[in-house]
Amino acid sequence: WAEVLAALHQAQARWDRAPRIDGIETVSLLRGEPVGEVLQLGQDGFRFRYEGANLLRALVLLGERDEKGRRTLLFEKSLLRKETLEDEGQAVRRRNREELLEVYSHPDGAHDVGFRYDALRHLLTDGERAFPVTVDETDLADAAAHVRSVPVLYLDPKYGKFFATVYTNWLGHAASVVVEVPQKDGSVVYAEVDPPPQAKVRPLLEALGDDGKVSYVPTGELAWGEGLRLTIDLVPPGSYEVLLGVETLTGRTASAHHGFRVAVRDDDLLANREASARELTAENLTGEWEVVDAGAWFREQRLVPLGGFVTYRPHPRYRRVLEKVVSKPRGQDLYRGLHVVEVLRPGPGLPHMAQYVLDDGGQPRFDYGYGLSYPLFDRAGGRDLLLSLDLRTGELQVFVKRSGPPLTLSNRPQPAAPPPTAQPVSLDGVWQADDGTGLAIEGTQWVYFEAGQPVDQGVLQVEGDTITAQSLVTGTVMAFRFQIAGNRLVLQDQAGGITQYARVR
Known part of the structure; x- marks a missing residue:
């Protein structure tokens, strides 16, 4: 050597x-x-x-400029990654x-x-209040474990005030607090503490002066309570x-x-962020979603399937975590059995989802990285939709829900139900909606079309003004109220969404 x-x-x-x-x-x-x-x-x-x-290394520091104080208040410290957008x-x-x-x-x-x-910047939050904090991601070992560290002032109800570092895990939860205890000889001893609920934490921004000197600026105060979390928000x-x-x-x-x-x-992308925070729930996401062409949807309001499906189901261990399966075509797992999960982070801050691949021990794998997305939920033409903006690449995807609980949306007026049908009528025929979707019904059999292609089929039963339909592809059972007037068929789903069809033959 x-x-x-x-x-x-x-x-x-x-x-x-x-x-x-x-x-x-x-x-x-x-x-x-x-x-x-x-x-x-x-x-x-x-x-x-x-x-x-x-x-040896390259660093990136980002912060808010304080010209009066001749300093920059840092909210991010990270290693420069030599990657293209396509890698993320x-x-x-x-x-x-x-x-x-x-x-x-x-x-x-x-x-x-x-x-x-x-x-974007990070916030430290107790679930209700949130304050900016400097996030340090310059340690490669921490990055490999999906750990982030933030500086705070820790106020213990028994032992007093200490400068400390809070380490957060992949779930965003504060997993460890390490305080610095000054010694009489000028040295510092580091000690990990288990904060009581009464403890206080003041998030800090690292201030880098134009003269190179470093200081810290508190941004607020949080009660430890049941613990703190790290989230993101727009600057x-x-x-x-x-x-x-x-x-x-x-x-x-x-x-x-x-x-x-x-x-x-x-624009509209951020106009509904508060609604997205309320609607980002496991119940809304659970079920199967089909990927549709985003361009066709935004230009023409048409649902054009792309052949891919995403299925979410609640994680058996973690709250606000969903297991994710992506298939194309339906039933063929694109991730080859990998344990992919999405962590739901509704706020405070910008509501978002974080994607990880877990190992056999339930911990995130470094070799698969992680993803971030900003979700928006909507309903149009009786269809439940998910719009997902990839915060790494900027790609915007659109999904339509095919099974699972109907979306619970906030501050959206529900249309009135169609009046009941006066007498039994035949539903047989081919029906088409304005968005290009269609139904072919013959007796108790039905086929659902998008862009002229069959995407689902099953059996149905009519009782009064109610249709009960079951998919033979997914097994999902759906109920609709209906009304027929001449060559027009109106369907209302269980969430109140209405779709109007015209008989084409």
């Missing part, structure tokens, strides 16, 4: 050049061009070049050890890098800063900073 290290040090000494960072700019990663500001969830980010030899997102792809190391390694030479920033509009740093094995460093502004996204 002595000979190896000596040779290594000699080689490093010959290439002991200072690294360099050039040309940081705010860009639209969607269009690949410079922009004047970062839009909330707008697929914007930063582009720059760094170069050097014997590079909800897709489940395993990386071997070499690939994982490559993500965080920095070969000699120049690197052109672009990384996405959607104007408000204002002035922010990204700071980049690279370091070599020989201790050479380079840093650069770039100011930018965040703009509010004021």
Whole structure:
């Protein structure tokens, strides 16, 4: 080893050049061009070049700029990951050890890098109140365990006040609190504590001064109660800063900073975020969802199946966690038996879902990474819909619910039920709705069509003004009230959604 290290040090000494960072700019990663500001969830980010030899690590710091205090209040500290947008997102792809190391390694030479920033930050919450906090993700061992650390001021009702670090697990729960206990000789002893419900916690933002000095700013106070959680939220509009740093094995460093502004996204995507927080429940998600063409839905309000299905069911152990099975075609597991789960995080903050792959011990695997998505629920034409924005890639997917409990939606008026049918009538025929979906009914048999293709079929029974239908594909039993007027058929599902069909033959 002595000979190896000596040779290594000699080689490093010959290439002991200072690294360099050039040309940081705010860009639209969607269009690949410079922009004047970062839009909330707008697929914007930063582009720059760094170069050097014997590079050990590269860091990214993000924070709010405090010009008066000549400092930046950091809300994120992370390792720079050399990945493209295609490497991230909800897709489940395993990386071997070499690939994982490559993500965080920095070969000699120049690197052109672009990384996405959607104007998000973390909050520490007790479930009701939430305050900004600095999240440190610069420890690769913590990253491998999906652990995050945040600085706090810990106030113990018996022992007093301590600077501390809260470590959160993959569920977002505070799993450990480590306090710093000053000693008379000036040293510090670290101790893990089990906070009582009466303990208080003040989340801290790390403040990096223009002179390089570090201090901490409290953002609020939370009672420990039953424990704290880490969540995410949009940063408000204002002035922010990204700071980049690279370091070599020989201790050479380079840093650069770039100011930018965040703009509010004021379209329908975020207009219903409060409703999404109330509706992000296990009951609403449980069941089978079919993937439909997002473009056809937004352009023409047509449900065009893409052949993929996602099934959610409650996890037997964890609350607010659902097991997830993706199949294409129906019944063929795309994840090959992997234990994929979604963690529901309705808020405070931005409601979202976090996807993990669990090992046999029920812990998340590092080699499959994780995904984040922002869900919105809706009902249109009597169909329950899920719109899911991938917070890693920006991809927007649309799903229609095929089985499971009907959605419970908030602040949405329910249409009145159609009047009962006066006398028995025949439902036989082919019926088509305005969105292109259709029904073919003959006696007690039915087939459901989308875009002219059969996607479900089964049997039905008519009693008065009620149809009870069972799918022979999924086994799901559904009930509808109906009315026929001439060549028009009106169906109302159990959630109150109404679909109108016209007889085409």
